[in-house]
Amino acid sequence: MLERDLVIPCTVVGLLQLREQMPTILVTGGSGFIGSHTCISLLSCGYDVIIFDNHSNSKVFPSLEVASFLSINNPDRIKIIHGDICKPDDIEHVFLASEKIDAVIHFAGLKSIPESFKNPSKYWSTNVAGTINILNCMAKYSCENIIFSSSATIYGGGQGKQISESDLINPTSPYGWTKFISEKIIHDQHKAAKESANSCDETSKTINAIILRYFNPVGAIKNGIIGESPLLSATNLFPTIMKVINGEDSQLNIFGNDWPTIDGTGVRDYIHVMDLAEGHVAAINYLLATPNCFIELNLGTGVGYSVLQVINTFEQIVGHVIPHTFHARRDGDVASCVADSSLARKILKWKAKRELSEMCFDSWNYWSKYLGSNL
Numbered sequence: 001m002l003e004r005d006l007v008i009p010c011t012v013v014g015l016l017q018l019r020e021q022m023p024t025i026l027v028t029g030g031s032g033f034i035g036s037h038t039c040i041s042l043l044s045c046g047y048d049v050i051i052f053d054n055h056s057n058s059k060v061f062p063s064l065e066v067a068s069f070l071s072i073n074n075p076d077r078i079k080i081i082h083g084d085i086c087k088p089d090d091i092e093h094v095f096l097a098s099e100k101i102d103a104v105i106h107f108a109g110l111k112s113i114p115e116s117f118k119n120p121s122k123y124w125s126t127n128v129a130g131t132i133n134i135l136n137c138m139a140k141y142s143c144e145n146i147i148f149s150s151s152a153t154i155y156g157g158g159q160g161k162q163i164s165e166s167d168l169i170n171p172t173s174p175y176g177w178t179k180f181i182s183e184k185i186i187h188d189q190h191k192a193a194k195e196s197a198n199s200c201d202e203t204s205k206t207i208n209a210i211i212l213r214y215f216n217p218v219g220a221i222k223n224g225i226i227g228e229s230p231l232l233s234a235t236n237l238f239p240t241i242m243k244v245i246n247g248e249d250s251q252l253n254i255f256g257n258d259w260p261t262i263d264g265t266g267v268r269d270y271i272h273v274m275d276l277a278e279g280h281v282a283a284i285n286y287l288l289a290t291p292n293c294f295i296e297l298n299l300g301t302g303v304g305y306s307v308l309q310v311i312n313t314f315e316q317i318v319g320h321v322i323p324h325t326f327h328a329r330r331d332g333d334v335a336s337c338v339a340d341s342s343l344a345r346k347i348l349k350w351k352a353k354r355e356l357s358e359m360c361f362d363s364w365n366y367w368s369k370y371l372g373s374n375l
């Protein structure tokens, strides 16, 4: 019996009987937090998955547990290839080793806003040059479909109102800029291919793309077999709170309590990682069925919560106070960042459905299993 997380309205479920025609999706960064949850959703909707990851910030994807959890008899539907998006030969090896790749979901990259200020060139070379390497290999092997993992941080904050895809782009960190420039490169590639196709010039290959701009992904799959367990030090709020809950840190540092928000602390649109994973399956379904596609979509809940509201929710779950102190604002932070996801609802027929309490509980459930400590 698949748990609730996996009872996904998959429009491809009907294709399960046509296994030999099931599309294969290359998931770069597929061992990571969002990537691994997306792979579980893709598998449960009948897609085959190739995971390409350098495992610099993630354990190897727990493929055996996932295959048994999905009660799939042929775990060969998951392939894991270790490699780096900064090495074109590594990417080419994946395409040469694969019978077919129908689409790429490109998650691989660096994602810490604070770290991007300390080491901007590493972010530019990994996130932007890595994306170019992926696109070049896709063109060489005529793979025409890509979903790009972008971020709400390209908007530079919403001044308290919901942010839509047509709002001002104004990244406030090198990380945000690398995401926006990568989007632009993909769009230029799409436009060039479209123009050359119109002029019957075959020089540049078609690229159909959906750009997904995530707000704040958090939580874990209900049974806790995978979750957010960064190997590198986490700077995000949820893993940092988990470190305080399990006693690794003595208190949470709250960056700023003088923001123009409900209680002075930063407001964000936290979205359950399984809702995000289901959003990717909905996007793949749409992309594979829509020729000549280029769209940018926000994936969020449309509801913002402050840091103090998140802390309060966790305290109700763990049954004790989470010590915290207030500090100066963090570089690159904004007061509020909340999504208008109506376009994703309209085009992908997708909507986030899990509440903040479920996000916090599922995070805590994963960490209590993962850490094996008495949280």
Ligand code: WQD
Residues within 6 Å of the ligand: 111, 112, 113, 150, 151, 152, 153, 214, 215, 216, 217, 235, 236, 237, 238, 240, 252, 253, 254, 255, 256, 265, 266, 267, 268, 307, 330, 333
């Ligand atoms: C959330 C709030 C902090 C840590 C996210 C992702 C980033 C990218 C963009 C995907 C803010 C506050 C945090 C702490 C705190 N996502 N905070 N103490 O900054 O919105 O960035 O979106 O591409 O990967 O991180 O998320 O979780 O770091 O911060 O007070 O120790 O929590 O100031 O208001 P952010 P976050």
